[in-house]
Amino acid sequence: MKISLPKSIVILAALAVPLSATIAQEKFPSEPIRLIITHAAGGTTDMAARVIQPYFQKAVGVPVVIENMVGAGGNIARGYVFRQKPDGYHLLVSQQPSMSSGEIVSGGKFKVLQLTHLYNIAGKNYNCVAVPFDSPIKTIEDMKKASQREPLTTAGTGIGSNAYIVAMLIKERVGVNVTYVPFNSGAQAALAVAGNRTQMGAGALDSYFPLHAQKKLRILAVTGPARDESHPEIPTMKELGYPQVTLDQMTGVFAPPGLPKNRVDVLIAAFHKAMEDPEFKAAAAKAKITLQPLAGEQFLKASHEMYDTIQGLKDVLKSGVRKKKK
Structure with a gap:
């Protein structure tokens, strides 16, 4: 015997499905991906993003658009990406340990270790x-x-x-x-x-x-x-x-907290393919970018170590921050 559920129960069941589960079921990627850069064009963060962008775009199969979102020492961009829906279409390109300093010292509206750590591109650019x-x-x-x-x-x-x-x-x-x-x-x-x-x-x-x-x-x-x-x-x-x-220091790519694993895997695979492209390696060498590929958990571990370093330097770093007048 076929049993039909009341419409109200069906609607409630649909609403109970977590956002992350809904996102995970959608085809990905199916629209342009934005790379949000913390600083203006011409800097080292911007350079790393622009050198890898065409190769990442080729690997991921959709347009990849670069956007420089400057301000507050990079915290405007970091806070913006942190608040986005975890669908993989808004990615942050930022340096560490400056991002940790942005949270710990400057009070940025984001949590470094809650961000999804996708792929580190460069390092040792002292x-x-x-x-x-x-x-x-x-x-x-x-x-x-x-x-x-x-x-x-x-x-x-x-x-x-x-x-x-x-x-x-x-x-x-x-x-x-x-x-x-x-x-x-x-x-x-x-x-x-x-x-x-x-x-x-x-x-x-x-x-x-x-x-x-x-x-x-x-x-x-x-x-x-x-x-x-x-x-x-x-x-x-x-x-x-x-x-x-x-x-x-290192320069890597992050996504909002809670990005589903299947999308994390797609993005990491695309970045890895881009990093292995001989043409990308030649472009990076020409730009004098020292590559330091780290993916997922390995990237998070290195980032966590830098976060802990900044925590230890908190008092030193806060010495240069002017207190707001009451």
Whole structure:
């Protein structure tokens, strides 16, 4: 005997199906995917996204659109993606540990470790410390002495960014007095240093090195745990006697919390295929991007370690954040 359920029960049963389960059953992908970039065009985060975009697009089978959503040191983009429906069509490209700093230090409206960690693209693109080419400052010790008279204006990306972390480490652990001046991208910050608009700068080596090569600014050191593979002639802060100023970094792709596993698998497979494309590897080498592929849980583990590092530096990093007047 055929039993028909009251319409109200059928409707309630349909409403009880979780959103994630409904999303998981839909064909994916079937519409354009947006890559939301935390900083302006020309910076290292943007560069990593633009180099991989055509190869990811080919691998995933739908248009992939890049959108630079600048502001609040990257927190505008991070908060936006965090709030989106977990359907795989809004992806965030951001650096770590600056994203952890954005949450812990700047109070960003997102939770780093709740984001779906898809794929890390690049790493070991260490930050550097630089001064204008004609600056009388030749060493870190010169920088320290010069800052005793008055704080040195220091260019970098937004509050909480990797450049900001470096500036605060130099301030608190080396004793260089700084006044931090944030820009929307590393390229803009480097131009400010080269143009003598600030007395020093901190930021991704790839943003600063072209102007270093043109003798418009001088890079004094990199802040990574080892010399940068692309420019091994530049010493580390550790080699110069300042091991307390060391910062690793990576640039990866994240999705909103709760992305269904089948969609995670599709996106990871597409990124992996793109990363293995010989043409992509050649393009990355030409752009001097050091690749560091990490997928899923492996990526989350590395991200978690950076998050824990920033938690340990919280008091140091908050020293440069101005308190709002009541």
